[in-house]
Amino acid sequence: MAVTVANLIQGPGILYKGTAYTGSYVTTAEPADSAVNTTPQSSAWTDVGGTSDGVNIEIGREYAELAVDQVVDIPDRRLTKREFSLATNLAEATIENLALVSNNDSAVASASGVKTYEPLNTAAVIQPTYIPLLFDGYAPSAFRRRIIGRRMLSVDPITFAYKKDGQTVWSVKWAGHYVSSSIAPYKVVDQTS
Numbered sequence: 001m002a003v004t005v006a007n008l009i010q011g012p013g014i015l016y017k018g019t020a021y022t023g024s025y026v027t028t029a030e031p032a033d034s035a036v037n038t039t040p041q042s043s044a045w046t047d048v049g050g051t052s053d054g055v056n057i058e059i060g061r062e063y064a065e066l067a068v069d070q071v072v073d074i075p076d077r078r079l080t081k082r083e084f085s086l087a088t089n090l091a092e093a094t095i096e097n098l099a100l101v102s103n104n105d106s107a108v109a110s111a112s113g114v115k116t117y118e119p120l121n122t123a124a125v126i127q128p129t130y131i132p133l134l135f136d137g138y139a140p141s142a143f144r145r146r147i148i149g150r151r152m153l154s155v156d157p158i159t160f161a162y163k164k165d166g167q168t169v170w171s172v173k174w175a176g177h178y179v180s181s182s183i184a185p186y187k188v189v190d191q192t193s
Contacts, residue, residue: 013137016045049092084176089169101172143191
C-alpha cells in the first residue's frame with residue numbers, strides 16, 4: 001500500500017464548550033457541516049482557552065462473543081458498549097475552568113476583587129450538568145476537521161499540581177452519553193474542498 005502524504009495530520013486545535021444543561025439533551029446551535037472551516041458562532045460556543053499535551057479523542061467499543069460447539073474460532077460478535085471520550089489538560093488554570101471540569105461552570109461568583117467557586121452541596125448534585133463540546137482541528141490535505149460531542153460529562157478525578165518546575169493545568173476527561181435514537185452522541189465532519 002502506498003503512503004498518501006496528504007493524509008498525515010499534525011497540528012493544534014481549539015476546544016469549545018456549549019451551553020450547559022441538566023437532564024435531557026438541549027440542542028446547542030451546531031454549526032452547519034459546510035461551515036467546518038469557520039469559527040463556530042460565539043453566541044453558542046465559548047473557547048475554553050489553551051490546552052497542553054493535545055486533545056485526545058477515544059472511541060471505545062466492547063463486543064460480546066458468540067460461540068458454537070462445532071468450531072473453535074469465534075463465529076461472530078455483537079456490540080454491547082460504545083464509549084466516546086475527550087481528554088485534555090486545560091492550560092489556563094482559571095477558576096472558571098475548575099468549575100467547568102467540575103460539571104458546574106455556572107457556579108463562579110465575583111465580588112469586590114475576588115472570584116469564588118464552591119461545588120454543589122444540595123440534592124441537585126445528583127443531577128449532573130452536561131455540556132456539548134466542539135473540537136476544531138486538522139483533517140487530511142490540511143483541511144479542517146470538526147468533532148462534536150453532544151452530551152458530555154467530566155467523569156475522572158480532577159487533578160492539578162503546583163510545582164516549581166512545571167505548569168499547573170486542570171486535567172479532565174469528558175465522557176459522551178446517549179442522546180436519543182435519532183441523534184448520535186458524537187459527530188465528525190471533515191472538510192474536503
